[in-house]
Amino acid sequence: MIQQVNLYKPEFRPSQQHMTAARVAMLAVVLLVLVLVAGGWFHYRAAGLEQSLQAERAGNEQIQQSIERMSSDIEGRRPDPQLELAVARVTDTLSRRQRLLERVERLANNRSDGFAAPMAALARQVPQDLWLTGLTLQQDQVSLQGRTRTGSLVPVYLERLGEEPAFTGQVFGRFELTRSDDHPWIEFRVATRRDQEAGR
Structure with a gap:
């Protein structure tokens, strides 16, 4: 005979809890x-x-205003006419000096002329800010004309020429410096003769 036994007690059965309004x-x-x-x-x-x-918008506005100010400043800056004239004068002077040096070099390279060595020495020893505007070469005399910004450069140039073999035995018997109120240049004129000519 089969008998069923219920092992679950009522307290072990799951109870259903209902949600209250509270x-x-x-x-x-x-x-x-x-x-x-x-x-x-x-x-x-x-x-x-x-x-x-x-804050980002304010920063962007400040940057934009700075860019606009700088752009207007750049557009407002125009070259100074006096500065342009000064640059043109310096460029012209440099161009004339270059042409003179080229002429001297061409004459110095012409070995059929007996003045090649003195002319090469003249071109080689010219200091910066001193320009030759004319020269005369003879067998017993050399005359130089030029201009410079500083008068002290002329004796420097003459000392350099005295160290050249082409001018050995020559002395400077004539030396002139003049300045005009029309321009800032110092004009100079020098001449050199051999010792026996200068002693007369």
């Missing part, structure tokens, strides 16, 4: 508090982002 209200309050806290936090973050955006 629990539903409490849950709704908790959810409402969570929504309010989340909304406040998002509002705070949005306000911070808005401030950052306004």
Whole structure:
């Protein structure tokens, strides 16, 4: 004979709990508090982002204003006419000096002329800021004309020429320096003769 025995006691059986109105209200309050806290936090973050955006816009406006000011300054700067004239004069002077040096070099390279060595020495020893504007070469005399910014460069030039073999035995018997009020240059004129000619 088969007999069934129920081993479950009533206290072990799962009980069904029903939601009461008080629990539903409490849950709704908790959810409402969570929504309010989340909304406040998002509002705070949005306000911070808005401030950052306004600061970025202000910075961009300042940069744009700086660019506009610099652009207007650059457009407002025009070359000084006096400066342009000075540059043109210096360029012309350099061009004339270059042509003179080329002429002297061509004459120095012409070995059929007996003045090749003195002319090469004249071209080789010219210091900066001193320009030759004319010269005369004879067998017993050399005359130089030129201009310079500084009068002390003329003796320097003559000392350098005295070290050249082409001018050995020659002395400078004539030396003139003049300055005009019309231009800042110092005009000079020098002449050299051999010792036996200068002693007369």
